[in-house]
Amino acid sequence: MSATIIDGKAFAATIRGKVGEHVARLRETHGITPGLAVVLVGEDPASQVYVRSKGKQTIEAGMNSYEHKLDAGTSQADLLALIDTLNNDAEVHGILVQLPLPGHIDSDLVINSIDPAKDVDGFHISNVGLLGTGQKSMVPCTPLGCLMMLRDHLGSLSGLDAVVVGRSNIVGKPMAQLLLGESCTVTIAHSRTRDLPDVVRRADIVVAAVGRPEMVPGEWIKPGATVIDVGINRIDAPERGTNEDGSVKTRLVGDCHFESCAAVAGAITPVPGGVGPMTIACLLANTVTACCRANGLPEPEGLTA
């Protein structure tokens, strides 16, 4: 193995430290405490993984955490009413509605009903448009975390070839916008891309965000490239044995085949301990940013795009 392992867990701890300092300063000098509201409808397992760490880290950073757990059958009207209440609550600076939502709810409608200034996920059409035109916006947490790691590792990204594998609204597309903003030459590849191996092989920066376990093998990676693995996939790990209930043990893997990619890449993020912790750290960072903007205060340095 030759690649530098980019320690997202440690980097995220640094970001959370900075968030904590800003929060303390806001309280001491202005008597303001940033507040983050998280709305969870139903019991999606991926969202529960996320919520577990998130509430704890929000409190640890000195912020207020408001959790709204609604049952899976909650009507769209009730959800919209809750969002309206949170939009008008001055103590709430950030609102996150966990995705995916149950099938009977129109996710786009719900997301676009959040006050864009409180949209710490950066999914509202206004924020998407602002990001796409290079204006100040709320930037989606996962791409923001990836960008912070890339800048930290590479310094300037200007002129580099970047390939984003995956075209989702929550990762692929905003990641491509951020990389374009850094003056990379950006390709968005996806399931219909012809000669995906060749496309990936051109890249100085590979961001894999497709949600398919170990899809990108080392043979696709240009020697020395920086690989950011956004995937968090749980797969069966029979080599680890069985649980007490007889079910087979599992483990988390990324969208990249770690061993083979690490053998050729210059640097790579691990799963777990890479992008995931950065996503949560950036959610806290966005909440502080939203709070500062809401109060007409200068933005926290080093926590924005």
Ligand SMILES: Nc1nc(=O)c2c([nH]1)NC[C@@H]1CN(c3ccc(C(=O)N[C@@H](CCC(=O)O)C(=O)O)cc3)C=[N+]21
């Ligand atoms: N509106 C919305 N925004 C989101 O950002 C959002 C969402 N909905 N729905 C669910 C997904 C999932 N997600 C994760 C974030 C961090 C970890 C994370 O920190 N993972 C750890 C591992 C956790 C473990 O050990 O299981 C790691 O990668 O090291 C995981 C998952 C955010 N999501």
